[in-house]
Amino acid sequence: MEEDPVEYPLSSLPRLQGARLEAIETLGIRDVRDIPDGYLTDNQSWIRDQTRLGETYFDAKGAAADLANFGFPTRFLDFETAMLAIPIWKGTRPFQPLPFQFSLHRLDESGKISHEAFLDLSGDDPSLKLTEALIKHCEESGPIFAYNAGFEIRVIRELGDRFPEHDASLRRIIDRIVDLMPIARERFYHPSQHGSWSLKAVLPAACPDLSYENLAGIADGGMAMEAFKEALAPETTPERKQEIETQLLEYCNLDTLALVRLWELFKGERLSRCFLHPG
Secondary structure, three states: OOOOOOOOEHHHOOOOOHHHHHHHHHOOOOEHHHOOOOOOOHHHHHHHHHHHHOOOEEOHHHHHHHHOOOOOOEEEEEEEEEOOOOOOOOOOOOOOOEEEEEEEEEEOOOOOEEEEEEEOOOOOOOHHHHHHHHHHHHOOOOOEEEOOOHHHHHHHHHHHHHOHHHHHHHHHHHHHEEEOHHHHHHHEEOHHHOOOOOHHHHHHHHOOOOOHHHOOOOOOHHHHHHHHHHHHOOOOOHHHHHHHHHHHHHHHHHHHHHHHHHHHHHHOOOHHHOOOOOO
């Protein structure tokens, strides 16, 4: 007989494993909220306590202070990449994350927001055109926010290695990148995140009016990668390729719009548009 599902299973606690997990399971505990003191790390205990409360934790003053020194214009960047087991473009290697798309929102001090997108489904190596478009639209000043920014930095650094003539410009972009994820980890948590600070876990809690669930066809990076491969396949019809293009643009756009909204929340700007989960 299958056990009833648990609202907050033990998997909601990050890095709960080994002897700690075995000891808790020996007690017959299945829900995070039922774990007694003495079995968890300080971080795990904090998540358990917040889960028991069932409320949003948000250090608004701390988040605003974290962002206080970053000026305008402010940009928000996200890449989509493909990893091909068998390289099809010169100068690439197996399973190298190759960017084929980016989304870039720009916010100026007056509150005006604009958006630039790049997507290449031609089947040619998109790397050089993407590099040139990225340099053009990032311009020369202002912070560039990303989420879990090590990925964006790695992608840009590898583009610089492939195209030395653009390396200096790309390194200047890297120098301006600011990661929103550490701010989220330190300043924001809701039990619905189940111990995760991925963008897809944080966004529904922080800005419930935005949702990846409403997207048609593509709702995560893995699906985007598979859609890109399908678009390049010879048997893919023009109609299907157009559908994939639309879905990829919508998905990547939401990734950076989500960053804009998190920035607004953390910065303390326009909070009427980005509000806390009702609990």
